[in-house]
Amino acid sequence: MTVSVRALNKEDYADWxxxxxxxxxxxxxxxxxxxxxxxxxxxLNSDSALLCRVAEIDGKVVGFAMCVLHEGTxxxxxxxxxEDLFVDETVRGSGAGKALIEALQAEGKREGWSMLYxxxxxxxxxxxxxxKFVTADDFVRYRVSL
Ligand SMILES: CC(C)(COP(=O)(O)OP(=O)(O)OC[C@H]1O[C@@H](n2cnc3c(N)ncnc32)[C@H](O)[C@@H]1OP(=O)(O)O)[C@@H](O)C(=O)NCCC(=O)NCCS
Known part of the structure; x- marks a missing residue:
């Protein structure tokens, strides 16, 4: 199965x-x-900090990566x-998840992002x-609901 990754478009709603x-x-x-x-x-909005890339197998959207681009100090x-990574249960293990992360890595290198996490x-x-990508660090997360 060949996996390809591309930007989300408005025709994808029924699959997404x-x-x-x-x-x-x-x-x-x-x-x-x-x-x-x-x-x-x-x-879908290019002015938003949110972006979504989708993985396709045989022309069908089978997974997504939703990301937020932000500034840093x-x-x-x-x-x-x-923020969100998901692949349809029926095609898991076909490389779609890996392809989504690799595509973000490649996009980040092209666009000059400093980090993907x-x-x-x-x-x-x-x-x-x-x-397979990197060793996890030892940070822990604190969340305060507001
Ligand atoms: C995580 C997820 C997106 C991975 O997608 P996927 O398309 O199945 O991943 P891939 O096929 O690219 O996996 C590549 C490798 O990682 C392994 N792998 C991926 N997800 C795995 C899982 N959940 N359990 C065990 N191994 C997994 C695969 O076995 C494969 O290993 P191999 O190359 O040695 O065979 C998918 O399992 C999923 O949607 N899970 C539920 C939601 C989730 O956990 N999202 C992430 C939240 S942080």
Whole structure:
């Protein structure tokens, strides 16, 4: 199976939406419809800091990487936070997840981003994939809900 990665476009909604629902279910999270609508709109809007790249197999969108580009204090170049990564359960293990991260790495090099990073749960089996890219650091996350 050949995997290709490209930017999200507005014709992708019918494919993206079930994947997004699968992703939020994976995190046992029930999002307001207005939030999903806003996420979709911002992912398509080139003026937004949100971006989305999709993986295709045989012309079908099977996965996505949703990212936020942000500024930082230790570099003047943009930093890319890979916030959401998801691949359709039926095609997992076909290289789509790896292809999405590799495509972001390549895009970041082209565009002059200083870093690509992501966080995951300690026990996420996907770390088998992540460990192929880099060794995890020892930072921990503190979150204050507001
Ligand atoms: C994580 C995820 C996107 C990986 O997508 P994928 O397309 O299956 O990954 P790939 O096929 O590119 O995997 C490449 C390698 O990593 C391994 N791998 C990837 N995900 C794995 C997982 N969940 N468990 C075990 N191994 C995994 C594959 O076995 C493969 O190893 P190999 O090259 O030695 O055979 C997918 O498993 C997923 O959507 N998981 C649920 C949501 C999730 O955890 N998202 C990430 C949150 S941080």
């Amino acid at each position: 939406r079930p994947l997004w629902d699968g992703y939020t279910a994976f995190y046992e999270c029930k999002l307001e419809e207005s939030v999903t609508a806003s996420t979709w709109e911002r992912a 230790f570099s003047s170049a943009p930093i890319c936070y890979l 992501w966080v995951t749960r300690q026990n996420n089996p996907a770390r088998k994939l992540y460990d």
